[in-house]
Amino acid sequence: DVHTRAADIERVQRMNRNLTAIYWAIAVIGLVGFSLSLGANLWANVDRKRKELSVLRLVGFRTLDIAWFPVVQALYAAVLGWALAVGLYQLVAWVINKMMASQLEAGQMVCRLLPHHYQIALALTCVAAVLSAALAGLRSARVEPSESLRDL
Numbered sequence: 001d002v003h004t005r006a007a008d009i010e011r012v013q014r015m016n017r018n019l020t021a022i023y024w025a026i027a028v029i030g031l032v033g034f035s036l037s038l039g040a041n042l043w044a045n046v047d048r049k050r051k052e053l054s055v056l057r058l059v060g061f062r063t064l065d066i067a068w069f070p071v072v073q074a075l076y077a078a079v080l081g082w083a084l085a086v087g088l089y090q091l092v093a094w095v096i097n098k099m100m101a102s103q104l105e106a107g108q109m110v111c112r113l114l115p116h117h118y119q120i121a122l123a124l125t126c127v128a129a130v131l132s133a134a135l136a137g138l139r140s141a142r143v144e145p146s147e148s149l150r151d152l
Helices: 006-048 050-058 063-103 115-141 146-150
Strands: none
Touching: 006 050, 006 063, 006 115, 050 063, 050 146, 063 115
């Protein structure tokens, strides 16, 4: 007798689709949380450094130069955070694959990302960082040079 396992295969595929949807929901929530947190931090940083930014304006820095400070700061944080996350992922993936090696054939892996996955993650992280820093950059561009003179 021939028995089909189509129902079991369909159940596993449905579970895979559901887990993928859950993964993407968590990833989007994390990206939004990262953006809001970084944006609020950079906004507060501009408020703390108003005097220093106004001195820079007073000595001749252009408005665009001042606006780039939070953006560059956000890009540094994003790239370093991405590098740390990739390093942690590599470690965890190695541990998972090592634990599951006895259940797999030689050369197979349970946990693996392709190079373009890393590139997509870096691009999304940098875009989110720049967008979250844009408001802080606009706020820093509005700092007047005269503000440094008022505090003297």
